[in-house]
Amino acid sequence: MNRDRILVVDDEPQIQRFLKPALEAAGYDVVEARNGAEALKAAATIAPALVILDLGLPDMDGKDVIARLRGWSQVPIIILSARDQEAEKIAALDLGADDYVGKPFSIGELTARMRTALRHRIQETGELTRIVVDGLAIDAIRRTVKRDGEAVKLTPKEYDLLLLLARHAGRVVTHKTLLTSVWGPAHGQDMQYLRVFIGQLRGKIERDATNPVIIRTEPGVGYRFVAD
Template sequence: MSGARILIVDDEPQILRFLKPSLAAAGYDVVAATTGKDALKAAATLSPQVIVLDLGLPDMDGKDVIRELRSWSRTPILVLSARDREAEKIESLDLGADDYINKPFGIGELTARLRAALRHAAQQASEQTQFKAGSLEVDVLAHKVTRDGAPVKLTPKEFDLLAILVRNAGRVLTHRQILTAVWGPAHTEDLQYLRVFVGQLRQKLRPSPDAPELILTEPGIGYRLAIDP
């Protein structure tokens, strides 16, 4: 989506020197902030369409920036951080970040994740309730799943699981987010239960064993419904 405004929040000069021209060359309108306070101000006044956020800021933790942003904004947040501990990723995503990329990173991966974030934001704006991948079609509102026009039979919980993935297509959802939405807050630790249902759903959605996987695993974090690149 050429022309989209990207807010980069990072206090490392070398990262800014690398990202600003690279993203500008890809057609984005790039603005930058080096502190959490400036990031919140820029997010409120410059209306970026995606925020690329480092967690290690000089005045506040990036997770606090996510928490504050999510109190009033649905702008996609892509965390770009050297913190590679699984707990940091999970907490950031649970707070409302849409994606997480570790430093060092490739510009190709970053721009692909930006495109996915922009698509997801556009889908959210119109409330994503339909999904199509090859011959598979999902209509959440009609409670309908078909392949080549024939119904795909799902249990009620399998459909609820698919529905939340469709509504967040392209976005990483943590185990906790999915378990809470589908089974309720009393089941936030039932990871094996979730894995069983994901396995069942994968078998029913894939037309053949060699077909591309639709429900992607984010190891140790959660799942993502693949969308076209």
């Protein structure tokens, strides 16, 4: 049986002692790195399926590791860090991290997010042509959206917003990324503008817009398209 190889980057010995056996018991092969330089070298040589990355490394900030990895790799990256400020989460996600788990954490939550990242990591090459979730069908070639077989009428911006979220299924997409990608850099801070469009979009695609299951809010950070 092929086992996904996970690169764990953390300089805390207790975290390494806990994570390695826990992840191996969950069916993964684990490679460890204790600083940014080791992490970058390992990522280039072993081609991991996923990277678990602490932001507080002894030789460089974890965000620098993300930026350098994203220069040549789309490997899923899950941040595992005690830094709980929203600004840190947003910066890491904007640089290309897929998800963020705060310390202390449960192994159940971490492995669930790992499975999601491994399933839904969709490279930003426009390869996604169709996705179906909870009766919602998006056809990127025909630019159509249907709910239970019935056409859903979206404005061009609503459609672009939905497709961007769908193409990052399972990932947290920050407010800034959504705003600048759909409306341009001048709208990077228009949070209320984005909330209005998300509300309109949910009203058209969710079975219950007051209890959304497809487009989830990540408070203070952004939104996540759930394709499970």
